[in-house]
Amino acid sequence: xxxxxxxxxxxxxxxxxxxxxxxxxxxxxxxxxxxxxxxxxxxxxxxxxxxxxxxxxxxxxxxxxxxxxxxxxxxxxxxxxxxxxxxxxxxxxxxxxxxxxxxxxxxxxxxxxxxxxxxxxxxxxxxxxxxxxxxxxxxxxxxxx
Numbered sequence: 001x002x003x004x005x006x007x008x009x010x011x012x013x014x015x016x017x018x019x020x021x022x023x024x025x026x027x028x029x030x031x032x033x034x035x036x037x038x039x040x041x042x043x044x045x046x047x048x049x050x051x052x053x054x055x056x057x058x059x060x061x062x063x064x065x066x067x068x069x070x071x072x073x074x075x076x077x078x079x080x081x082x083x084x085x086x087x088x089x090x091x092x093x094x095x096x097x098x099x100x101x102x103x104x105x106x107x108x109x110x111x112x113x114x115x116x117x118x119x120x121x122x123x124x125x126x127x128x129x130x131x132x133x134x135x136x137x138x139x140x141x142x143x144x145x
Contacts, residue, residue: 056118060122061125062125064088064091071083099114
């Protein structure tokens with residue numbers, strides 16, 4: 001298998017470098033979903049009424065996992081600590097822009113604790129992806145021997 005082998009990066013044979021664009025389309029749709037939710041003055045209560053911070057951490061852990069997935073084109077073995085840092089920074093910046101956006105929505109407000117929950121959720125998902133990639137690389141090396 002060579003570095004240019006598209007199958008190595010989770011893409012079909014004969015695909016181009018931009019073949020992973022559809023993953024970024026899914027990430028963009030999820031970003032739009034978060035923006036839509038934050039534009040609502042009130043949100044329906046979830047079953048069990050989890051804390052607001054848990055909701056933020058959960059939403060941004062999904063975002064973090066999706067961004068990692070898109071960045072590595074579905075090949076978890078390609079996740080590095082730099083991926084974790086980059087994804088966390090991206091998600092925190094988006095969360096920050098979302099908190100600013102909420103300042104202009106009646107009934108909503110800017111809360112740095114929400115941003116902390118966003119960053120924590122994104123980091124945990126990215127770090128879990130990195131750990132999964134390490135496990136997947138180990139399995140592959142074991143099977144290749």
